[in-house]
Amino acid sequence: MNRARSILLLLAPAIALTTAAAPAPKKLTLAFSGDNGGEIAPCG
Amino acid sequence: MLAVDAGNALFETAFTLNPNSKAKAELILKSMGELKTAAMAAGARDLTMGPEFLAQTARRAGVPVLSANLTKEGKLIFPASTVVTVNGVKIGLLGISPAVTLERFPGVHGEPPVRAALEEAKKLRGKVDLLVALAPISWADALQLSKEGGTLFDLIIQSSESRGLGVMQHNDRGFVLSAGERGRGMGAVELDLSAPGNGPLVDLGEIDRAVMRRRNLESQIAQVQARVAAEKDPGVLKNLQQAVVSFRDQLKDLNASAAAGQAKGAHTAHLVVQYLDASVADDPEIKAQVDSIK
Numbered sequence: 561m562n563r564a565r566s567i568l569l570l571l572a573p574a575i576a577l578t579t580a581a582a583p584a585p586k587k588l589t590l591a592f593s594g595d596n597g598g599e600i601a602p603c604g
Numbered sequence: 605m606l607a608v609d610a611g612n613a614l615f616e617t618a619f620t621l622n623p624n625s626k627a628k629a630e631l632i633l634k635s636m637g638e639l640k641t642a643a644m645a646a647g648a649r650d651l652t653m654g655p656e657f658l659a660q661t662a663r664r665a666g667v668p669v670l671s672a673n674l675t676k677e678g679k680l681i682f683p684a685s686t687v688v689t690v691n692g693v694k695i696g697l698l699g700i701s702p703a704v705t706l707e708r709f710p711g712v713h714g715e716p717p718v719r720a721a722l723e724e725a726k727k728l729r730g731k732v733d734l735l736v737a738l739a740p741i742s743w744a745d746a747l748q749l750s751k752e753g754g755t756l757f758d759l760i761i762q763s764s765e766s767r768g769l770g771v772m773q774h775n776d777r778g779f780v781l782s783a784g785e786r787g788r789g790m791g792a793v794e795l796d797l798s799a800p801g802n803g804p805l806v807d808l809g810e811i812d813r814a815v816m817r818r819r820n821l822e823s824q825i826a827q828v829q830a831r832v833a834a835e836k837d838p839g840v841l842k843n844l845q846q847a848v849v850s851f852r853d854q855l856k857d858l859n860a861s862a863a864a865g866q867a868k869g870a871h872t873a874h875l876v877v878q879y880l881d882a883s884v885a886d887d888p889e890i891k892a893q894v895d896s897i898k
Contacts, residue, residue: 585691586798587796587797587798588605589792590608590736591605592608592790592792592793593608593783593784593790594609594611594612594613594740594762594783595612595613595647595782596609596785597787598649599616599787
């Protein structure tokens with residue numbers, strides 16, 4: 561077994577744990593409108 | 605992406621004889637449904653044809669209507685709030701209506717909105733990551749809600765009085781912002797709640813403005829110091845030195861302010877405004893429907 565491969569095998573559990581534990585980014589875009597006042601087109 | 609409407613969307617006035625008004629309101633609600641609008645608040649100018657019309661048309665369009673204080677014979681007409689989850693973020697949406705008595709619709713009242721909103725917000729705050737009030741009430745009432753709400757709300761989206769988009773006013777925990785007017789634009793708040801904990805939002809725009817102001821002050825200090833080095837007149841020299849002291853004091857205050865260093869590891873909000881001007885192309889299908897009404 562070459563050295564690089566053995567290091568990867570040693571690190572694999574840690575990498576898997578890190579990947580599994582990393583929380584998904586809690587991001588979102590809140591789009592909003594308001595006070596439209598019945599407008600459906602410019603000037604009306 | 606989560607789309608909401610803060611109310612006063614459907615009619616120009618609280619009473620109308622314009623025969624096109626109903627068709628316009630129906631088209632607006634249908635479009636909001638197609639945009640998957642998660643909730644709208646019932647404003648005074650959504651109730652022009654009565655709460656029954658709003659309830660039925662919104663139901664057909666698939667748009668949930670919220671109001672924590674609009675009652676008929678003492679009972680709530682619409683749900684006060686709803687909770688939706690987007691990208692793992694639980695968002696509480698709370699709607700209110702203005703304090704009105706709709707004489708044409710017997711028994712229908714808008715109870716005091718601030719009190720109703722606070723009661724509902726207290727129930728929701730511990731269950732959600734983000735609490736948003738959809739508030740078709742005056743700016744003064746929205747500020748009162750913000751003040752009395754203290755740390756309850758993250759965003760209060762105010763929608764009346766034709767206030768323009770683009771301002772986020774800081775309160776204890778979150779912000780009061782106006783929702784726009786007459787369909788001239790749409791706002792979006794880009795939120796990042798990835799950091800652990802449930803801390804208050806930090807406005808990235810505020811941080812950008814602080815960085816710009818710091819650069820301006822540093823530049824002004826350098827310019828005045830260069831003039832100090834060359835100035836011979838004692839009177840002018842004294843004025844310049846006082847100006848440097850003033851600029852340095854401002855810089856010190858700015859560096860001490862919380863906004864300057866809070867973005868890293870904080871929950872952040874960034875307001876983006878899109879004006880619906882000629883740069884935004886018409887949707888041909890919607891344009892045809894608009895033309896058929898106009």
